Amino acid sequence: MRNYLLSKCLLFFIAASFLFVPENVQAHGLLTNGNQGYEVSALQEKLKKMGFFYGPVTGYYGAITERAVADFQYKTNLSSDGVAGPATFLMLNDIEQMARVVHGEARGESHIGKVAVAAVILNRLDDPAFPNNIGNVIHQTNAFTAVHDGQYDLQPNSYAYRAVMDAMQGWDPTYGSVYYYNPELATNTWIFSRPSVTKIGNHLFAQ
Known part of the structure; x- marks a missing residue:
């Protein structure tokens, strides 16, 4: 998907000054199955607006959220592991x-x-x-x-x-x-x- 995707990981560090990355991602590098909190709610809201997340916004990172993240990653040529890490949040920010x-x-x-x-x-x-x-x-x-x-x-x-x-x-x-x-x-x-x-x-x- 265009040359754009080739430089995503490098640009994460360049963009850090203006990028919205949840605190849990800043501290631990990812959001994954079992996490909960406002960071997860914000992620679910974004994915819902993009047409990937169809469940209620609960703030809990369960199987539905994991599937939505994996689908988003697949559509944007990221590694579709269902884990929301820096590259996923950079793409969401873009x-x-x-x-x-x-x-x-x-x-x-x-x-x-x-x-x-x-x-x-x-x-x-x-x-x-x-x-x-x-x-x-x-x-x-x-x-x-x-x-x-x-x-x-x-x-x-x-x-x-x-x-x-x-x-x-x-x-x-x-x-x-x-x-x-x-x-x-x-x-x-x-x-x-x-x-x-x-x-x-x-x-x-x-x-």
Whole structure:
């Protein structure tokens, strides 16, 4: 799944300053079957929004949580052992940041329009002209309107998370685009100079 996954373990230490990793993971390196507490509840909530966890949020890491973690790991090309360790939480953090951008920038768009915004983030990750990790791509100065107008701080809904998961699994309706904009709202004339690739909903996607 793109070059992105090859550097996940190394980026864990680089991203530690802004990464949300539960205290139990920081102290012991993992959450696993038999653990309980708010860290487990938070994990269950995230997995539920992404469509992996179907049971009640109990704060207990049992067989249902273990299966949900393993399914998530399998879908994101991690070792699917059902144990939530640093690499799993780094992936969850990346997806959380992407979902916030998708929700902020495209919550009024169709599912394909949401996937397209997530795909642009991943395309930038693969482009040497942009930063080489999700957090830096998203927080690059003036990269995404939602980050500097406050919409990034809104809580994403399940549609945003699932759109990100579709993009992470290789769906790119933008055909490699690294820019997008609403031609009715854009004020930066530079963006109009970029070669257009496709239009999805209210957004034009461009190289």
